[in-house]
Amino acid sequence: MEQPTIVTDGRRIKGNRRRRALIEATLRVIERDGVSGVSHRTVSQEARLPTSASTYYFTGLEDLLTAALSSVMTEDAERVRRLTAPGDNRHELALLFAGVVALPGHLLAEYELFLLAARRPALRKATDEWLDALRDFAYCYTDDPVRAWYAAGMIDGILLHSLLRDEKPTAAEIETAIRALLPGPPRNP
Template sequence: MSEPITDGRRAKGERRKQELIEATLRVVAREGVAGVSHRTVAREADMPATAAAYYFQGIDDLLTAALTRSMDDDAERMRLLAADADGGADGLRALAERMAEVVVAEPGALLAEYELYLLAAREPRLRPATHRWMDAVADFARRYTDDAVRIQILVGVVDGMLLQGLLHDRPPSADDFEAVLRTVLVEPARTPGSAKADAL
């Protein structure tokens, strides 16, 4: 008889933890990492002041959970894009549209992710989640090239373009993103007879 009650409590506890993580991301987006405290996160989640401290031992645990959740969600979306990509134009367009959507429709979430990204640069224990994101971007690139340098460039380009997209009054469009992705991943056709082609 006690199992359903226990399971129900466990499920309720997990829901509350997820709500606190989402609240943490909103606080980071609005106030930066420095604005995160048990009290501010609990207030953001509309929970008692002690709730965050109950579910997370310290602020570091809360930030780790938020970073992991954010990066893993993004990595999974990237893996889905990679799974559908076949090395053609449709895959590039899908990624470009996703990048434009994030910058335009989800700038607060993106800002929070970069705040946490920078925190991972200072805290090695936070880096596995960011590495999973970068690995997922690299997997997408491998649908288009086996050149290790191009793959590395794409990982840097995607991060850089998303970050720069937050700095412009007019965010880049899907067309803007696609043009850069195409330049990085699609090797230009060589013109027969050209000096460069002959040299190769």
């Protein structure tokens, strides 16, 4: 039997690359200037693309911000979900977050977008995905929904507080906090 030929549309690949470049540029603009600094012009300049590119790939600034928020929250939720695998992964989660707080620029952009979602309910699908991933991780160590909710809040609190401090929490400190709230053995050995 003959193998099917995979046809690659170069325009689609170029379009996906440009769209991704605009999303990444949006995150850099938010990191540097906040959400208020996002415009089609600033994002396009940051991406080194013509201004018309952002208006071509995104129907408006809301669409661009939604894409940026969805992108980072989906990516981060997936990283946490990988740690819901069998075994004790609290140390790995602490290492993951220690790496995140060590390079706070991306985290700052994420929380700017997180706060925007608090004001715009249409953006909350992506933040819900992130919070669900944190709670799913907690459910690996507890069956108490309140404890799982506290764990998600604690993790977000640690990440948010790290933006306000010059001295970032270490992986050991983060792990200690996680183990204090989720002390039991993994429920998924």
